[in-house]
Amino acid sequence: MDYPGNLFVVAAPSGAGKSSLVKALLELDSRVQPSVSHTTRPPRGQEKHGREYFFVSADEFDQMVLAGAFVEWAHVHGQRYGTSRKAIEERIAQGADVILEIDFQGALQIKRIFANAVLIFILPPSWEELRSRLERRGEDSPEVIEVRLKNAAVEMTQAREFDFVIINELFERALFDLKAIVHAQRLKFSAQRRARADTFKALNIS
Ligand SMILES: Nc1ncnc2c1ncn2[C@@H]1O[C@H](COP(=O)(O)OP(=O)(O)OP(=O)(O)O)[C@@H](O)[C@H]1O
Numbered sequence: 092m093d094y095p096g097n098l099f100v101v102a103a104p105s106g107a108g109k110s111s112l113v114k115a116l117l118e119l120d121s122r123v124q125p126s127v128s129h130t131t132r133p134p135r136g137q138e139k140h141g142r143e144y145f146f147v148s149a150d151e152f153d154q155m156v157l158a159g160a161f162v163e164w165a166h167v168h169g170q171r172y173g174t175s176r177k178a179i180e181e182r183i184a185q186g187a188d189v190i191l192e193i194d195f196q197g198a199l200q201i202k203r204i205f206a207n208a209v210l211i212f213i214l215p216p217s218w219e220e221l222r223s224r225l226e227r228r229g230e231d232s233p234e235v236i237e238v239r240l241k242n243a244a245v246e247m248t249q250a251r252e253f254d255f256v257i258i259n260e261l262f263e264r265a266l267f268d269l270k271a272i273v274h275a276q277r278l279k280f281s282a283q284r285r286a287r288a289d290t291f292k293a294l295n296i297s
């Protein structure tokens with residue numbers, strides 16, 4: 092599908108820093124809008140329904156799946172997470188740039204539907220640093236951290252399937268890379284649209 096807005100998808104193992112990077116990008120770039128996912132996991136810390144996620148029951152999630160409300164959904168760390176059509180289609184159709192923070196399974200589903208989506212994978216600099224970021228964040232129990240680290244080993248093997256890989260060692264450097272990818276995509280798309288409009292005109296295609 093071709094839309095006037097751009098779709099960016101950021102995936103990473105838990106703790107690599109994708110939420111921090113996306114949050115910093117959103118503060119700097121008002122043209123990028125976040126998509127709020129639905130999840131069956133309970134809220135943690137200060138999370139609010141409708142802000143970080145729409146927190147729904149397993150039954151509500153099932154109903155949305157049956158109704159075809161999700162463009163993608165996946166089982167992640169023992170819970171279910173999904174991106175609703177409503178969260179993205181209308182906005183990119185209106186020309187907004189939308190950014191999704193989802194796992195690799197969802198990212199690969201999105202690429203099959205939106206061929207122009209830009210897939211970005213964030214990697215931590217090392218296993219030690221990944222563990223220490225999860226521990227320092229202090230939001231997950233030791234058991235949950237172990238599950239997330241175990242899953243990270245599988246998730247990282249998918250990095251090659253992505254259009255771009257950013258190593259989040261120095262935060263500012265990684266943010267610079269993310270901003271550069273967003274700007275490059277905008278330039279590429281506007282150049283393509285101009286070339287298409289010029290060719291349509293030259294060929295008298297309305
Ligand atoms: N470059 C960095 N250097 C040091 N700490 C960082 C860096 N980037 C992020 N962090 C910290 O690491 C922790 C994990 O980051 P964050 O919550 O953004 O990860 P995440 O990939 O979104 O994880 P999850 O998928 O579990 O939500 C946070 O405490 C964050 O402040």
Ligand SMILES: Nc1nc2c(ncn2[C@@H]2O[C@H](COP(=O)(O)O)[C@@H](O)[C@H]2O)c(=O)[nH]1
Nearest residue numbers: 128129164165167172173174192193194197
């Ligand atoms: N496939 C999808 N994955 C999603 C979605 N929203 C979030 N996620 C991913 O789940 C894990 C865990 O997130 P957490 O907030 O519980 O730490 C992480 O990798 C997210 O990117 C979604 O809509 N679809």
